[in-house]
Amino acid sequence: MARLATVVALSLAGLALAQTLEDGTEVTQDNIAPAVETVEDASASSYFPYELEQLTPDVLSNLTNYNLSNVDLFTFSEDGLTKRASRACKTYPGDWNWPSRPIWNLLNILLGGALIESVPTAAPCYSDWPQYDEAKCASITSQWETPSYQSSQPLGIQYYAFEGVSCLPPTLTRTGANCTLGGMPSYVVKATNVAQIQLSVNFARNNNLRLIVKNKGHDFKAKSTGSGALSIWTNSLDSIQYLGPNFYHTVSGYKGPAFKIGAGVTALPLYQKADSLGLHVVGGNTRTVGLGGGYTAGGGHSPLSSLYGMAADQVLAMEVVLPNGFFVSVDAKHYPDLFFALRGGGGSTWGIVTSLIIRAYPKKPVATLSYSFGISADVPTETFWNGVYAVLAKFPEYADKGMYSYWSLSCFFDCSFAMAPQWGNNMDSAALKNLSAPLFDELQSLGITVSDAVYTDFDGVLQGIEGTWSAESEQGGIWNFNTGSRLFPRSNWDVEPTEFAANTGSVIRAAAEKAGLMLGYNIKAADNPTVNQTNAVNPAWRKTVLHALLGATWSQEATPEDIAAANKNLADMLQPWRDATPGSGAYLNEADINENNFQGAFYGSNYAYLYQLKQKYDPWGLLWAPTAVGSEDWYVTGQIDYYPTQNGKLCPK
Incomplete structure (x- = not known):
């Protein structure tokens, strides 16, 4: 972190930034180190390597020691989890306090180059975009309706209607449609370590930005989109570790086969790994769903549910970045209330999960x-x-x-x-x-x-999935x-x-x-x-x-x-x-995104308690998604009844 000593005055968000070092050299990724520290493994079941790369108080202290003037843009919240924050409309492009380009550039430097300025995926199909390219448009169009293509794109999602249909290949949308960024985020962080997630969470919270989380984008309601947002894309957190046939989880007392999986792991590779070990796991019948994202967070039904319960039931522990920016291990003993909420209480609501430990079962025909x-x-x-x-x-x-x-x-x-x-x-x-x-x-x-x-x-789940639902059917x-x-x-x-x-x-x-x-x-x-x-x-x-x-x-x-x-x-x-x-x-x-009384329909008798937990862990309303716990406290401007798109500013009610 010594190179950060040369950073000079950083302005308030939205104002100018002195983009030079003490010797007058321009600030670039070549002379400023990413804001990350490799920590010792403090997890009971061992962190993945990407979880060892964290944003720590020591990193931020180093910035302060070297007179980085506005460290508060990147700091953790020390106010405690129970203090309800004041709320205002989320800062939006064009607002006076929207971070200036130099601020975004600095964020990108501290992220190690992980920040992507959003361009609609289908922009090459439209002549008024500088990316216009007929050949590339043809390639995009040919792949558009495949989940694998959508999940590989920073702005890719499976279902576009409630994003707002703002930019699709022309042959797949209404006549005369144009291409706008619409309900898509303004910037995307392609997260490959925990530090990048923490930095993004802190930056969004301290700048009152709308923050969204996208794993595979496999959501019927495009809930991982949002106009003017900063998006954390967890697609690359796809590590799989078999913890052995006699893994013992001290908190739950469980002893048996288990896997530690990254949040970005899709069903098929985990099924393949489990099958090779004579095991199977509770997952969906769609091979491209990210198991550690909204699938498990929302409960997760499976071909095995009538035997073993929901996907959320299988989770023994999780690693999570909280809305205050801190990275914690969560299980039935540590943050038990959060452990309760993260298993079935909905995605994009409680924090950003980076990995989970789930139990496995002997393979059966x-x-x-x-x-x-x-x-x-x-x-x-x-x-x-x-x-x-x-x-x-x-x-x-x-x-x-x-x-x-x-x-x-x-x-x-x-x-x-x-x-x-x-x-x-x-x-x-x-x-x-x-x-x-x-x-x-x-x-x-x-x-x-x-x-x-x-x-x-x-002979088992893997062969059953592959022999019943083809990849082309998704x-x-x-x-x-x-x-x-x-x-x-x-x-x-x-x-x-x-x-x-x-x-x-x-x-x-x-x-x-x-x-x-x-x-x-x-x-x-x-x-x-x-x-x-x-x-x-x-x-x-x-x-x-x-x-x-x-x-x-x-x-x-x-x-x-x-x-x-x-x-x-x-x-x-x-x-x-x-x-x-x-x-x-x-x-x-x-x-249905328009479900009458979504609180009772989606969460039942748990809702009142979950709402209390939302205020405890996210008093800022940092994480928001349609029909999520606490979503009734906010609205998106410019909505049409029964067509609630994400093409507007997020404001408190």
């Missing part, structure tokens, strides 16, 4: 079953729906067997039902066939013949749909079959017929005495056997008003599901 049936000349409408009700009636039994079923109802023309697939954990085809026989006999008695049933055996860069959902509790099944059909069955039927398509997961969050399930996962998950989803779609030529109307219609279609499931909720990672 998987058998899958796919089949379909539909309305036809031989299967009239009412017979078809009685067949659907027969399938639905099996959901408590199937979930209790540790199964996971992904199915759909399509009613764009004549209605059809597709199981794609039913997933039998620790089963082979013979066992799955025996389990399914009573259902198929019942369908046969109704006059429904299932002739396309396909049973497949896999999409990214989409902007013309929105999803809403509801968790249907087991109690809806604790009635006579006729009552079930009249209540639960009828509202599912009505929604599918009106929307044209619905998706569902027969799943439960299993009780698991080997993990800590005292966490912020929506309590509704502990009672559910069906996670059901509806969608709203709109055309490529849709206007903001058209999108708002489609979303209003979705909200209306979801109301009968809410009425049929009083006291239940919805899965916040796959729910």
Whole structure:
């Protein structure tokens, strides 16, 4: 850090900066060291190398000792966690106190060159941008709808509608669309160590900037975007460490196989690593989801959830940068309230997770079953729906067997039902066939013949994922749909079959017929005495056997008003599901951004406590995302009802 001794006067944010050293030399990355110190490992399970690179009080003290005049731009908060900070609209480009370019340049130097000034990913497709390049535009367009491409880009996200559709390749958006930065952040920090995250957190807090966190950008509602924001991009924190077959976690008392994973690890490489060791882990069926980001923070359902519980249940410990800038280890003993909130209390809310320790399980075989049936000349409408009700009636039994079923109802023309697939954990085809026989006999008695049933055996989760959902089936860069959902509790099944059909069955039927398509997961969050399930996962998950989803779609030529109307219609279609499931909720990672009473729907009885924790750990409102805990205290300017984009300034209510 000795080179920082030569830095001279730094002005107040937004004003001029003397960009020379004592000898008159211009300040550059060549003569100013990054603000980082390599610390000794203080973690019970060992830090990753990138976690040893930290911003420490000693580093900041060194800046002060050498007369760096405005160290307060980068310092930690020493006010304590319980003091509520005064709030104002987040500083926005064009405001008098927006940091000047020299200030951003200095931040970049202290970050070691990790700061990216934002340019829309599709800018090469627009002639009014200096990046215009027809060949590059063609390449971007060809890759645009793949999650791997979107996650590789500083501003890439999977779903663009609620960012504001500000810059898409012209062939994929409405006629005459232009390209603006819109709801995207102004700057991105490509984080490769903890010090960069700490410095960014402190800089954003001390300058009252909007701060967002993006891992893979795999969020239906583009919650990792925000106009005028500073974005911390954790995509590169992708280390995986196997802690051994007999890892002992002293706090929880857990002894067994476990992994330490970086926040940027996606499902597929972890599945591959676990499989090579004869293990599997609780993760999603989408291979490109970042397990340590919003997936686990929001609860995280999995093909293994009916056996082992939610992804959030598997976490033994975490390393986290807090909103005050300090880097801490979190588990059931250290910051237990924060440990509670980080597991199910929502992403981009409590801090920036850099790594997690999660438990693993012995690898078990998987058998899958796919089949379909539909309305036809031989299967009239009412017979078809009685067949659907027969399938639905099996959901408590199937979930209790540790199964996971992904199915759909399509009613764009004549209605059809597709199981794609039913997933039998620790089963082979013979066992799955025996389990399914009573259902198929019942369908046969109704006059429904299932002739396309396909049973497949896999040796474990990895082979099951790769053999069931292709990489090509995953999409990214989409902007013309929105999803809403509801968790249907087991109690809806604790009635006579006729009552079930009249209540639960009828509202599912009505929604599918009106929307044209619905998706569902027969799943439960299993009780698991080997993990800590005292966490912020929506309590509704502990009672559910069906996670059901509806969608709203709109055309490529849709206007903001058209999108708002489609979303209003979705909200209306979801109301009968809410009425049929009083006291239940919805899965916040796959729910409607316009959800009525999101506090109760997404967090249930945990919300009041979580709101208190939000004020304790983030009194500044530094971390904000739509429908996150405490989000009701803020609003984004320029919103349209039912189309709440991120294309505006964030202000307190």
